[in-house]
Amino acid sequence: MLETSARLLRLLSLLQAHREWSGTQLADRLGVTARTVRRDVERLRELGYPVNATPGTGGGYQLGAGAELPPLLLDDDEAVAVAVGLRTAAGQGIEGIGETSVRALAKLEQVLPHRLRRRVGALNAFTVPMLRGPQSSAVDPALLTELAHLCRDAERLRFDYRGHDGGETRRTVEPHRLVCTERRWYLVAWDLDRADWRTFRVDRLIPRPPHGPRFDPREPPAEDLAGYVSEGVSTHAYAVRATVRLLAPLAVAAERVSPSAGTLEPDGDEACVLRTGAASLDVMVIHVMMAGLEFEVLEPVELIDAIRTARDRLDGALTRASGPRTPAGDRAQAPRA
Template sequence: MVETPAARLFSLLEVLQARPSATGAELAEALGVTQRTLRRYVQRLVDLGIPVDSERGPYGGYRLRPRFRLPPLMLTADEAVAVTLGLAVGQRLGVGAAVPAAAAALAKLLRVLPDALRERVAALQDSLGVVVPPQRAADVDPSVLADLGAAAGLRRRVRFVHRSAGGSDRQRSVDPYGVVFHAGRWYLVGHDHLRADLRTFRLDRLRDVTTTGERFTPPDDFDPVAHLVRSLAEVPYGWDVEVVLHIDIEAARRLIAPTVGTIEPHPQGALLRVGAESPQSAARHLVMMGVPFTVIHPDEVRQALRDLAAEALKAATATLYPGSTGGGSGESDPHGR
């Protein structure tokens, strides 16, 4: 997309805002123009009432006058489309804390855009489709989400009251390592001083969140997303199931989501460890994967597979109409199929 002179003026203003001072050569390179053209753009900003100070000499340059306040929002056409996409997709995916604010932000964005761009962005919003079905996200106060995210970024300890799944409340002091959105829920990952260990907390179960002045240093190369995925995969279920998938390890990792179970190399393929609510649910999910496998334990899953096979065989040989063969053509079919 070719930038117009107006768009370059906005770009120049952004660069000046981001840098305390910049030389003419640096600004010209950033905008992709000659220094002569740059001087015209600078003069245009001055004519519009924006105080750009210039300093002559080999070490001179341009800077915005200190304490000058820029307009609150300036977006190019591509930036407006990008913001619209982010807000709209967040709504469709059920990012609960952002849904009400996203709708308000989109409305404000449309009000301040130029007419031609407003029509383009509105049309994009109306026609946007997301294949992933919307999820009912747990309600989270956006201010809580912002506070925890800021505390993680600034490495400040937080305190809050956490409500357990059983309904009991307890004060926690946590070093927040990151905030993660997964499957309709927001999670805080960090070091819990009460348990002296890494813990994961659902944000919709937190209240009275405060940031303290205490600082912390997170572990080197810690990945909050990877930790959450492992934590969810290790949630205890009623049944622990071990299965060898007779496919290579990479194919197994593509097939099994990290939140479902753990995958390890095995001499005959890949070893899957997964939790299940019942042997029957484990059997159904294993069959649905569509790959050869061998159950290591428990025996109850083997029995559930035999029962499932018997049901499948019964369905395969059942008929709807007398004289038909397994649902195929038959003269008894009143529709002549």
């Protein structure tokens, strides 16, 4: 059996990780009796953690927002600063930070007193960030935390969605995880109407509450969800797909090709394979050339013809540019009428 202090930390972690637990579930997780769980909950309340209890067979324990901020070694000003910082980091889509920021923000906002929530909301409402890239792909951090809560609590989500072609549909899904790239956020979810896993751009969805009911989480579509999303948004979403061998080590190519532009896998020490997609073969030629690396086309063979066509156009442009040209100052002026 865990010591009391370690057990309290474990209990607090469980309450933060899930929306509601029954007394029996907590007792099983902690290896103690239901009576001990009740005593430990009282100890957390004495420390300032707002643990709500619902009596009855369908009741349980839930960590809620209280009148005072629990002892996180933060005063009010520090708590506001942390919340604003987490929201900013989440909205920037910084690689390796965005997803962690959303999880931390969801935990912090769950226990923030209402007076501090108002301060955080005011700061975000009247602060204008200078973001890189198109503003149309920016995501409200409040939406990210809402989706994170739904993933955590295994609650169904209904939303309006604008697809890649501009068409709008109403979707009902079982949300699983949020995945972020350096530019965008994606929701991986089980689509109930299509009975399959789907990836949705978060900036294209508008939630339609109420949420729920709850569901039993499914086995995810892949162990590496980041790779799953990368392949879906960079390859499967496009009509034209290609596989090329880049004549550069994987580490070098990874600096030139973002996860949203294609998936990479090693091919020996001095080369790697890129799988990517584009709207047309002409766009694919430009897309591959933009990597700035020597390459070999593996498939489709039609891409080779598109490259030859592009080469001929470039050769023609260079030939015309290298011909004799008359300086502008030496050109004879046309006679006036």
